[in-house]
Each structure stands twice: as C-alpha cells, then as structure tokens.
Amino acid sequence: MTQTLPAPWQRAATGANLLASDGALGVTIFEEMTTLAMQTGAINLGQGFPDEDGPEEIKAAARAAIAAGSNQYAPGKGIPQLRKAVSAHQSRFYGLDPDPDTEIIVTTGATEGIAASLLAFVGPGDEVLTFEPFYDSYGAIIGLSGATHVTAPLLAPGFLPDTAALEAAFTDRTKVVLLNNPHNPTGAVFPREVLQRVVDLARKHDAIIITDEVYEHLTFGVRHIPVATLPGATDRTVTISSAGKTFSFTGWKVGWLSGPEHLVAAIRTVKQFLTYSSGTPFQSAIATALALPDEFYEGISATLRKKRDILSEGLRAAGLDVFTPDGTYFVNVDTSPLGIRDSVDLARRLPGLVGVAAIPVPVFCHPEGAERTRSLLRFAFCKRDEVLEEAAARLATLRDRL
Template sequence: MADMSPAGSTLPLNTTAHGSSPWQRAATGANLLSLDGNLGVTIFEEMTTLAISSGAINLGQGFPDEDGPVEIKAAAQAAIAAGANQYAPGKGITELREAVAEHQLRFYGLTPDPQTEVVITTGATEAIAASLLAFIQPGDEVLTFEPFYDSYGALIGLAGAQHVTAPLTAPDFLPDLSRLEEAFSNRTKVVLLNNPHNPTGAVFPQEVLEKVVELARKYDAIIVSDEVYEHLTFGVTHIPVASLPGAAERTLTISSAGKTFSFTGWKIGWLSGPQDLVAAVRTVKQFLTYSSGTPFQSAIAVGLALPDTFYAGIAETLRRKRDILSEGLRAAGFNVFTPRGTYFINVDTEPLGIKDSVDLARRLPGLVGVAAIPVPVFCHPEGAQRTRSLLRFAFCKKTSVLEEAAERLATLKDLL
C-alpha cells in the first residue's frame, strides 16, 4: 500500500484536482494513492496478508468468525429451495421493506412508509454510495467526523466533492462542538454521520446529535446517518438522529444485516427517510446493482422480527468479548480506550514508548502473532498526526480466539 506514515505522505484528501480521473479521486480519498501516483492496497488487505503469512490472529478487519442465528440461515435455505432466486424488485422485496419499517417503529418510534420511504440495498456501502452520488457534485462539501471509515473518503472523492472533517479525540472520542460548528459552511451539502462510530467505538449522546441537526438545518444540509452498529452498544442507548426534532425531513438512515446478525457476506442493507430523498437515492441505486440477494432479503426479514432478548444478547456477548481483549491489551502496556459501541477497541501505543502505530502494526504479527489496524489510515494528514500512536483491534471473534490473542498481547511489553 502507499506509505501511510503519520507524517502523511499521501495526497491531501481535500485538495483533489478537478482534472484527475474518478478512480484516482476514489483512491486518493481512501489513502491508496501516493504522491508519486503509485496505487497501493487497502490497509485491511495489507494486514490480512501479514496475518496469513505469519499465522497471526487477525484482529484487524472487522468481520465475525461465527455465523449468526440459525433461524436466519434456515430461512435463507428455505427461500432458495422455494425458488426465490431471481431478481428482487429494485427497491427490495415487500416483506423486508415492511420488516425494516416495523423495526424502526419497534425500537425508535419512527414510522417510515415501507412502500415509499424504505429501500433495500447491497449492504450499507451501496446505500452510502447511492446517497452521496444522488446529492453531491464537484464543489460541494461533505462533512464527516475524523477518524472516518475509509470508504467515506473514497466515495466522496469519487463524487468529486470536498471532504471536510471534525476531529474526534481521545479518550472519549466525542467532538468539540465549537470545532464541529467551524467545520460547516455554506458549501456543506451532506453530513455523513456514523453512529455508533467506527473506528473509535464512540456512541454520540443526544447533545452532539442535536448540534448536528441544528447545524444541518442552518446550512440546509442532508444528514446521511450510517447506523450499522445500532444494536451493538454497551450500557448506553443508541439514538437515531432521525428521531430528534427537526431531523426527520432531512435525514436518511442506513443500517445493515452484516453487523447486527453476523452475515457480512450476504450484503443486505437498507435505507429509510423522507419520500423525496429516498426516491432520489433509489434512482441512483437502481443503476448500481439494481437488486441483490433475493433469498437473503426474506431471511433478514425473519431476523428483524427476532425477540428483544436476541438483541440484548448480542450486545452482552460482545461486551464480554470486549472485556477479554481489553485485559490483554492493558497487560501489553497499552492505554486502552474502552468503547461504548461497535466491536472495535482503540489503544494508545505511547505508554510503550512507541509513537508510530503504522510501524507497530506492521511488526505486531511477527512480534506476538496478532494483527491490528493503525488509526492514522482513517484520517487526513493532520488527523494522522493527531492519531499517530493509536491502534484499532476488532473483538468480533470467538471467545477462545480472543483469549489466545489476549495471552499473546500480554507478552508484548517484554519483547520491545
């Protein structure tokens, strides 16, 4: 991959040249294009390759190593056997759109019309892509928090917009509201909100969300809210931004089956919001994939109807896994920032005398047999400096795997 040192040797993400090709803008936005124009691989591919070659436990890329509920798998198998193997309608099968609407009512009191205000997508990523491509054009600004999920930068670059960020800083990774306000401008077209937040594990309180809504209304911006970790919170309640006063008419809410049900390979996502905004997104989405995963759509409808005990159980199971890995990370000598949501833990390497997390990430598989992701790769150059000593570990793995990883990590401080 391109050199992702915290000094920032890649092109600044918010200075994309108008003359560059769309693929170059996407690569630059995702930190894959070096100053000399060389195209690299994603940090996930690099760390996974290192993990495989060294036999390390891969806690870098965030995917579970266990399947989700058997009821959902059985429903998919039954749908395939029953012949649900052709194109689904472009906006998704009725059964799943109704299940999404019922889910939003059941958990949040929201009432989207399943006929006109819900669309099924090929994972949350397509929903985000279609939303950005529907509403932004060159010269517009898209605001995200930083660190940011890498596909955000790629998609903003692909659309030719400017990527503006507001920083999230340790230990709680909540934004300074005055700096958030400074990040808005008359060119802010979309606020791309990720809550619960990847990669930091923050869950934004109502005060932060209300400020986002206030500023979006002031600057007439659309809020695209990526809430794929909505059910993976620990001791705090997820608040959909669309549920706040003044937000519903300008908010598109996105979620997916991958994170909630541990079926990341099925790529079933959904988007809900006001009819006019959803229609615009659907217009773009139908020329991306049109539709996908017909038997999986009906299976996820079954999943969304699972009882409250299921949703409470997945969060509690993840909390226990978080604590197992946290113990090993503390024993390794890291400063551990306990997440309130998602399945990622961030740590600071400075207590070990290490200021360059990118370098440590590349050495960690060989040192202790565990792979992680350096947080600077989720940032613009200035943000990479601010986060240069942070590492992210995923804990969505089997308990036995996390226990082994914790034991290996505990030996780190004796090896440096």
C-alpha cells in the same frame, strides 16, 4: 490553460488514502494486514467480521427461500416482505414509521446505500462533512463524487467532537453531513446533545444528514439514538443500516435505508443503476431476522461486551492505554505508554512480534488527523472467546518482546 482533473478512480483512491504522493496505487490497510497475518500465522484482529455465523433460524430461512424459488431479481427497492420488516423494526425500537413503499430501499449492504446517497446529492463544488477518523469507504465515495471531504476531529479519550471545530467545519457549501453512530473506528456512541448539535448545524446550513447506523444494536450500557428521532431532523435525514453486523452475516450484503420520500426517490434513481437488486433469498431471511425477540438483541450486546473485556484485559497487560468503547466491534489503544509513537510501523511489526494483527488509526484520517492519531491502534473483538483469550495472552507479552 485547461486543468486536467484526476480520473474518477484516482479521486476514489486518494479519498481512501490509497494513492501515494508519487501516484503509486497501494492496497487497503485491511488487505495489507490480512496478508501479514496469513504470512506469520497471526490472529487477525484487523478487519471487523465475525468468525461465527448468526442464528440457525436465519440460515434456515434463507435455505427455505431458495428452495421455494426466490432466486431471481428482487424488485429494485427490495422485496415487500423486507421493506415491511424494516418499517416494523424502526417502529418497534425507535418509534419511527417509514412507509415501506415510498420511504425504504433495500441495498447491497450499507456500503451501497452510502454510495448511492452521496452520488445522489453531491458533486464538484459541494462539501461533505464527516467526523475524523472516518471509515475509509466514505473518503473513497466522496472523492469519486468530486465533492470536497471536510472533517471535524473526534478527540480521545471519549472520541467526542470539539464543539468549536465542529461548528467551524460547516460552511455554506456543506451539502451533506455523513454521520457514523455508533462510530467506527473509535467505538464512540454519541450522546443526544452531540447529535442534536449536528442536527441544528445541518438545519442552519440547509444540509442533508446521512447516518450510517450499522452498529445500532451493538452498544454497551448506553442507548443508541437514531438521528431521525431528534427535533428538526426527520425531513432531512437518511438512515442507513444493515444485517451484517447485527446478525453476523456480513457476506450476505443486505442493507437498507429509510427517510423522507423526496430524498429516498432521489437515492433510488441512482441505486437502480448500481446493482439494481441483489440477494433475493437473503432479503427474505433478514425479514425473518428483524422480527427476532428482544432477548436476541439483548443477548448479542451482552456477548459482545464480554468479548470486548477479554481483549481489553490483554491490551492493558501489554502496557497499552485502552479506550473502552461504548459500542461497535472495535477497541482502540494508545501505544505511547510503550514509548511508541508510530502505530503504522507497530501494526506492520505486530504480527511478527506477538502473532496478532491490528489496524493503525491514522489510515482513517487526512494528514492533520493522521498526526493527531499517530499512536492509536484499532483491534476488532468480534471473534470467538477462545481466539480472543489467545490473542490477549499474546498481546500481554508485547512489552517484553519490544
């Protein structure tokens, strides 16, 4: 008897935890929480996007590019100016030297880079390994590809992997390791020894490493280490980043990837039939952005760290157990000290209780991981100081309102 496989859209929905057991299609948790925030007038600390634009000189560069006529298709692999800027950035910060012509592709955000990379290398019968919790689009694209999504847990309070569980997650079918560092949703920045262990296991099992490093410049007191710089990683690692998080222009959707020529050529084959190209004047502007001085990069990290601390103070005042992040836009809390074990239920009540919206961490997990993270909530702190101060004041009343 022939088995009927789920349709591609069903595999994608299942991978992103959008398909109920009865087959009903739900909405993303981001859409649900945003709707609740709008209905209640709550401060939305769910979805991770800034409420302020990035530097004026970057906007001016985009306007200048539009005025100069950069409004038609860019080359499929990106305009030369941006590919050279990405190469210079990798050299300046990490000592890497990717060839702008053969080892770099500009993508429509990091999301397309991840999708094109996975679709280039995996299919039915293959396994893709990620840490858990995982960003929801990873599960969607893995599901769409037909590959099997395998996870290794990150454990609170530091959200580092259990070494034995990580080793056990690798098999002879592991085709790709998809590594997010700095990590969304936990805010962990993985130390060298953790990253090197991943590399060593990938080499042992002959797996490709795809790294999502969009928060590379948003770390607090610790240094981001690109996987591609580690011994044994260079010839099997595709590094992905984007302009949205670093420069606060998430709506421009300008990303890029770099890696060895044979891997990049395979990804380009897929990518050119997704969007082909996009955002020509924005590509030019981001080339300008990548050349900004060190003071800019140091400043965005210091500013974001202050925002983290403002929000964390209110979360602690609420009686929540706060896991202080080393990077990203996000801080996670444990609701257990308030006697609450179901963060999904609390997330749905929170906008009405105190006027703040957050995201429950279990939605970023498979069922076993959802149980392990059942009492965790994620808050985004990439907002104006006055917004965070108001949110902190509201959250401080949570214990009384419960």
